[in-house]
Amino acid sequence: MIAETHTQSTTAAPAVETVVEVRNLVVGTATARLVDGVSFTVPSGRTVALVGESGAGKSVSARALMGLLPAGVEVLGGEILVNGRDVSRFNPRQWRSVRGRELSMVFQNPLRSLNPTMRVGAQIAEAVRLYDPKLGRAGERARVLELLEQVRIPDPERRLFEYPHQLSGGMRQRVVIAIALASNPRVLIADEPTTALDVTTQAQILDLLDTLQAENGMSIVLVTHDIRVAEERAHEVIVMYSGRIAETGRIGDVVRSPMMPYTRALIAAVPSFDVTPRSLLPTIPGRPPHPSQRSAGCAFAPRCPLAEARCDLAIPDVTSRPGNNGTRQQWRCFVTGKTDQPGPTGQAGASEEGEKA
Amino acid sequence: MTATLSEQRPLLSVRDLKKFFPGPAGAPIQAVAGVTFDVQPGEVLGIVGETGSGKSTLIRSMLMLDPPTAGTVDIDGERISSLRGTKLREARQNVQLIFQDPHSCLDGRWRVIDSICEPMRNAGVSRTEARRRARKLIERVGLDPHTYASKFPRELSGGQVQRIAIARAIATSPKLLVCDEPVSALDVSVQAQIINLFEELRRDLGLTIVFISHDLSVVRHMCDRVAVLYLGTLCEVGPVTEVLQQPAHPYTQALLDAVPGQARDRERVVLKGELPSPSAPPTGCRFRTRCPMAQERCAVEVPELSPTGDAFVACHFPMRRSA
Numbered sequence: 317m318i319a320e321t322h323t324q325s326t327t328a329a330p331a332v333e334t335v336v337e338v339r340n341l342v343v344g345t346a347t348a349r350l351v352d353g354v355s356f357t358v359p360s361g362r363t364v365a366l367v368g369e370s371g372a373g374k375s376v377s378a379r380a381l382m383g384l385l386p387a388g389v390e391v392l393g394g395e396i397l398v399n400g401r402d403v404s405r406f407n408p409r410q411w412r413s414v415r416g417r418e419l420s421m422v423f424q425n426p427l428r429s430l431n432p433t434m435r436v437g438a439q440i441a442e443a444v445r446l447y448d449p450k451l452g453r454a455g456e457r458a459r460v461l462e463l464l465e466q467v468r469i470p471d472p473e474r475r476l477f478e479y480p481h482q483l484s485g486g487m488r489q490r491v492v493i494a495i496a497l498a499s500n501p502r503v504l505i506a507d508e509p510t511t512a513l514d515v516t517t518q519a520q521i522l523d524l525l526d527t528l529q530a531e532n533g534m535s536i537v538l539v540t541h542d543i544r545v546a547e548e549r550a551h552e553v554i555v556m557y558s559g560r561i562a563e564t565g566r567i568g569d570v571v572r573s574p575m576m577p578y579t580r581a582l583i584a585a586v587p588s589f590d591v592t593p594r595s596l597l598p599t600i601p602g603r604p605p606h607p608s609q610r611s612a613g614c615a616f617a618p619r620c621p622l623a624e625a626r627c628d629l630a631i632p633d634v635t636s637r638p639g640n641n642g643t644r645q646q647w648r649c650f651v652t653g654k655t656d657q658p659g660p661t662g663q664a665g666a667s668e669e670g671e672k673a
Numbered sequence: 674m675t676a677t678l679s680e681q682r683p684l685l686s687v688r689d690l691k692k693f694f695p696g697p698a699g700a701p702i703q704a705v706a707g708v709t710f711d712v713q714p715g716e717v718l719g720i721v722g723e724t725g726s727g728k729s730t731l732i733r734s735m736l737m738l739d740p741p742t743a744g745t746v747d748i749d750g751e752r753i754s755s756l757r758g759t760k761l762r763e764a765r766q767n768v769q770l771i772f773q774d775p776h777s778c779l780d781g782r783w784r785v786i787d788s789i790c791e792p793m794r795n796a797g798v799s800r801t802e803a804r805r806r807a808r809k810l811i812e813r814v815g816l817d818p819h820t821y822a823s824k825f826p827r828e829l830s831g832g833q834v835q836r837i838a839i840a841r842a843i844a845t846s847p848k849l850l851v852c853d854e855p856v857s858a859l860d861v862s863v864q865a866q867i868i869n870l871f872e873e874l875r876r877d878l879g880l881t882i883v884f885i886s887h888d889l890s891v892v893r894h895m896c897d898r899v900a901v902l903y904l905g906t907l908c909e910v911g912p913v914t915e916v917l918q919q920p921a922h923p924y925t926q927a928l929l930d931a932v933p934g935q936a937r938d939r940e941r942v943v944l945k946g947e948l949p950s951p952s953a954p955p956t957g958c959r960f961r962t963r964c965p966m967a968q969e970r971c972a973v974e975v976p977e978l979s980p981t982g983d984a985f986v987a988c989h990f991p992m993r994r995s996a
């Protein structure tokens with residue numbers, strides 16, 4: 317899934333249709349490349365998690381897919397193919413024909429995505445009308461109720477007339493999801509949809525996304541800082557670091573045997589239930605470089621326990637090995653690509669021809 | 674200041690603490706509805722619960738920042754819930770607070786060294802001595818005093834500001850450190866650094882900590898005991914090894930099951946419905962409207978915290994722990 321699309325994407329993989337393909341995407345401001353050469357695909361009916369820490373470029377990538385980049389941030393290079401059509405340089409009018417119909421987005425803070433002065437039913441109806449202007453009053457109302465039922469909001473007839481502040485955080489996020497579903501998108505981009513919620517509510521919302529996917533076969537791009545969420549909910553993962561892709565692959569392969577040292581460190585830093593209580597957690601010294609201050613080499617080099625002199629000089633090529641189910645695990649690293657070096661987590665990476673499906 | 678603490682006497686003792694707010698139509702909001710627990714010296718107690726369960730209110734009323742409606746609080750043998758004015762302020766110097774947003778502990782117009790000095794100056798430490806100690810503290814929390822002492826909070830990252838807030842909190846060697854979600858807003862790698870810092874400070878200084886968090890993995894990692902709060906009452910309190918390994922209360926089980934990435938060999942306990950309003954809590958067991966195990970008795974009889982193994986559980990039908 318990382319770069320090198322011309323060679324690797326077609327081999328071995330079973331015939332899963334690709335809905336979105338991002339090729340060598342560069343997004344930035346006048347002074348910094350916030351997303352720097354990112355390539356990945358979103359297969360139909362699957363969940364792809366974009367994982368990384370703050371500033372890694374997850375949200376900028378997700379927003380680029382929706383044509384919703386903030387002012388002053390632009391696509392500087394690469395392509396975003398939605399059903400084979402490059403949308404990356406679309407103007408706002410062209411975007412309106414894609415956004416919603418092909419892709420919809422759910423944001424972290426449900427309160428900010430909703431209009432506080434408008435009843436919930438009216439807000440969903442607005443979204444319904446936008447994509448289906450000919451429905452008429454009764455049809456619209458039926459569709460709104462259908463959407464509320466789809467997102468499992470109890471007592472939908474009553475909820476129609478409530479305002480966002482009358483709903484709990486979880487219910488608000490369900491309303492936001494209902495609005496995103498109004499257009500029957502093929503891809504739902506969910507940017508930290510549960511970060512503002514409690515664990516129990518988070519589990520309910522993530523269950524809902526799973527159910528919706530099972531029901532209507534949509535793809536989900538799940539942006540999260542929590543690799544445990546990705547582990548539980550995604551089929552594939554893209555680990556980002558400082559605007560670039562560190563590692564991708566089937567989530568189980570990446571979590572069980574991460575290859576890129578950053579992925580290893582990220583997983584090891586989580587105080588999971590498998591770690592000895594009160595033991596010191598393995599940490600990564602320092603902080604990621606600001607995108608305007610990346611060196612010419614591997615962005616992780618200043619913090620990497622395995623770094624060598626060459627790591628500062630050039631960006632490593634993609635190394636890959638077969639993963640499960642015909643996927644490939646891919647990562648960029650000079651050192652772990654060639655040898656069987658154990659990472660900071662202690663587990664040795666498998667050899668290049670590693671675990672076979 | 675340096676009274677020796679006996680092993681038997683808890684450092685913090687909270688008894689039947691209640692905090693009600695005036696609510697709609699005369700029904701008070703029972704944010705904290707009778708909470709009892711102890712914290713031993715050198716112990717770290719985690720408090721977990723969902724949004725609105727009353728964690729923050731519990732802390733505020735426990736520390737008399739917003740005096741409780743009823744109940745008592747003893748810190749190191751002193752009944753702080755009966756103190757007022759200067760006496761209370763003096764007693765509160767034994768306690769320091771750390772919040773999720775560390776900026777709320779620091780004055781943005783002050784250089785970090787001055788923020789760290791302030792509690793020491795209030796405790797009567799001379800200016801030069803306070804500054805000398807502050808530099809040591811900055812180093813102690815893992816920052817270089819040459820670089821950071823004269824910075825303003827806005828010039829630091831979230832993790833760095835949290836380190837400074839911790840330095841300030843431990844500056845006066847408080848008997849008790851109370852932390853409200855101190856690592857929740859941090860990135861995983863920074864969170865790990867701060868968790869380690871707490872652990873090191875604990876080992877070196879023998880700190881007693883009350884640690885609020887909604888992240889059960891963090892609590893399991895850092896705490897000795899855990900108290901599970903639901904709608905203002907405790908469901909279960911006891912050693913982390915027992916409560917989070919084999920929960921006896923269905924709510925604890927549901928919380929655990931919601932932790933992402935936990936390997937599971939059985940169906941999750943999924944909560945029905947929503948948190949009821951604290952101004953109209955369910956009769957009997959407060960958890961019963963969402964409990965998958967609820968029975969008739971649960972609607973009429975309030976379950977009291979009673980010993981189960983090494984823990985205490987408030988449930989009429991606790992789940993059995995295998996020995």
Ligand SMILES: Nc1ncnc2c1ncn2[C@@H]1O[C@H](COP(=O)(O)OP(=O)(O)OP(=O)(O)O)[C@@H](O)[C@H]1O
Pocket residue numbers: 694695702703704722723724725726727728729730731887951
């Ligand atoms: N000053 C107040 N006036 C009225 N109600 C209040 C007040 N402070 C808190 N409450 C209510 O008391 C209950 C407990 O709130 P509290 O803030 O203690 O929860 P919490 O467990 O800290 O939640 P969170 O995880 O969101 O921080 C909530 O229903 C809240 O709305």
Ligand code: SF4
Pocket residue numbers: 576577578614615616617618620621622623624627632648649650651652
């Ligand atoms: S390329 Fe070098 S610096 Fe980058 S992750 Fe690999 S070993 Fe570390």
Ligand code: SF4
Pocket residue numbers: 922923924958959960961962964965966967968971976987988989990991
């Ligand atoms: S007392 Fe009843 S309702 Fe409450 S937790 Fe136990 S079984 Fe559930």
Ligand SMILES: [Mg+2]
Pocket residue numbers: 728729730853
């Ligand atoms: Mg709180």
